[in-house]
Amino acid sequence: MKFAVSNAPHWQTADPVAVMMRRVLLALIPVMLVSSWLLGVGVLINLTFSALLCWGLEATVLVLRQRPVRQFANDGSALITACLLALALPPNSPWWVIAVACLFAIVFAKHLYGGLGYNIFNPAMVGYVVVLISFPENLAAWPGMGNSPLGFTAALDVFSNGITVTDALSGATPLDTIRIELARMLTMGEITAAETFNNEAWIWINLAALGGGIWLLWRGVIRWHIPASMLGSMATLYCLFYIFAAQSHPDPFTGLLSGGTMLAAFFVATDPVSAATSDRGRLIYGAGIGALSFAIREWGAYPDGIAFAVLLMNMTAPLIDRYTVPRVYGHRDRP
């Protein structure tokens, strides 16, 4: 009897990329729900719009690049980018802000570099940073502190027509407030004692992201190195500054559970394509993101510097890879 032949190994059973991506999307569900609950239905509008747009852009560019559309458009990576963008942007962003972010994320950061697997920068963070620089007023308007989330019709109105910052919506995030008030020489005690200061929503959102992240770790979709070293380096720095100057620095608890810390630690920094790839490299990479985020939050002009920190460390990833190749067994030195 004759048989067809093939090359060893004849087994290749790992869950495909699309399944990995689907698991990441599943792990994002808690944080998406909690955000929508606490920050208003605007989050859902963000999510729906950016998901449709990112997927549409992905498919279009794949057609233009003459790539197998079905194989790549269904891999789920564009949807992850969309979700991360939607969660990073304020819930009541006008549609053009979201559209610009999606465009830069999918078309520029991802496909102009060669698509999935070849992008040097995390697409979602590129999109976010572009609009952060281009539309600063819109990006500073968050609900949750000093104002209540908008209802569906109001949110839809803001989404389609935009709104000026002077309107009822204006609200800084706790991180923003801390930065501004510290600059005004207030102490941390005074800032947090203020009636309008309320970090509760962000604590819940961060805990939801942490929960999803732990599930990803448990399922083996991500490994512990990046989240651990990123949160570790951030926590260490917060502790150090808190010990020596408690009144001019937020406590580690507030620091780690505000802004996009947990979302970044488990869902952005762990993006394997733009991160370092060896275990040791990932520890360095994560620690770098943590330290840079802290530095930008403390001394930079932006309330939350994680996106910049991620992009800066993305640039160093190839270099880190080069110098952290592990020692091969039977060799004395590392390559």
Next chain:
Amino acid sequence: MTAGNPDWGIRIPPAMKFAEELPLLIAPVPARLLVPLNQAIGFNAAALVQPGESVKKGQPIAASAGNAPGAPVHAPTSGTVAGISIQPVTGRGDARCIEITADGLDERWGGYRSYANPLGLATSQLRDAVAEAGIVGLGGAMFPTRIKLNPGLGVSTLILNGAECEPRINCDDALMCSQPDSILLGAQIMLRILAADECLLAVKEHSTAAEHLQNSINKLNDDRFRLERVPAVYPAGGEAQLIRLLKGIEVPHDGLPWDTGVICQNVATAAALADFFTHAEPLISRIVTISGTGVQRPVNVRARIGTAISELIECAGGYTPAAQRLIMGGPMMGIALPDDALPVTKACNSLFVAGHDELSAQTAAMPCIRCGECATACPVNLTPQLLLQSARAQDFDRLETLALADCIECGCCDYVCPSHIPLTQTFRNAKHTRWDIALEKRRAQLAQQRFAARTARLEQNAQSTDLSDIHKVGQDELSELLRRAGADNQDQDS
């Protein structure tokens, strides 16, 4: 004792029953056997018999010349030599094969004798016997055991490998269940030859064969033996991996396993050695695991070397309609055979007939997303994700730095890759390209040397005007040419 869990390799769920649950059958001697002469690493054996000659079971029918590396081949049964011809051989290209028509009597050749107490023999006698018996590494490598038992340096530990490297292979387990005493006797002979102090018997955890071996060890009352349980991680049964797991020693990348003072032998090799002394039977049969959803009922079967695979499959009840691939060896490193008319060799530890459900789905590869799972799984701690980049870029310097040559082609990286990239195949190709480039470079170098030497010589000749020397110069040149021609030939052979 159980060795610690390694931080490399892959755990493959044991869909396969252990040997105790699988029957061990003796395959019938077929009417026609095809015995390949390339059944050892080294030089092929040269036929000692002529077509038409009658042979007895166990009679040497081919041997490698003099002391050249290789191993003799014996007649698996009695009968007549029907012919000697070049035939395709499983996984090793085409080779000269001796075809034997069995006479059905299975008469033993009288040239070897059995010993009641082989341990009383002198080591030189034992060594000669190992060479005579045609024993090669039965784990699948077919390295001549004679050479491995004569490493030329001190060996402290002998590891008997019963921890079957690949999933779905189970012939060693079957052997340990059925012939634990032969394995230990073989090990004692090896210990005597090597003057080693201890013998570790490596058995996979959960294997029921361990009890049988432990009982035999207890009976023997030899405190050099120790049973070691190896975690069910692939490729923990690989030679260098096993040494690392059990002894904590890394085999140097530019050295051989025995440079560490440890020698690994397969349990079946030890048993074959014992059989030669106790039953005067050289290596003419081996146990083959037949498994996969492509056969009716998986079995372990003791088959004569040279039996056609198709006849062996009959022992497993024949094929099922699901049969898709015929793989010699395991699913991770085995060779897919194009045809089941090929003969069983000393390397054939398993025939895995894969059904549809047992093969990787033929999905298109996605781009590498640098997840690093491959690096975590790699048993030699390579970074396949970086190797892949350099292999695609044909950056051979970088591949050298990343130690591509150390890749053992175990396939773990493929197994865990979510993008389903054929990594192992890419690395295999890159290695071959690198060898080709190196060979080409060497050839160019030689040509250049030759040209330079010729130019120098011509100049010298032009200067020498003494006609009486012409004859002498011609002689010198001729001998020099002959010498270099010889050297070139050797270069091409190696």
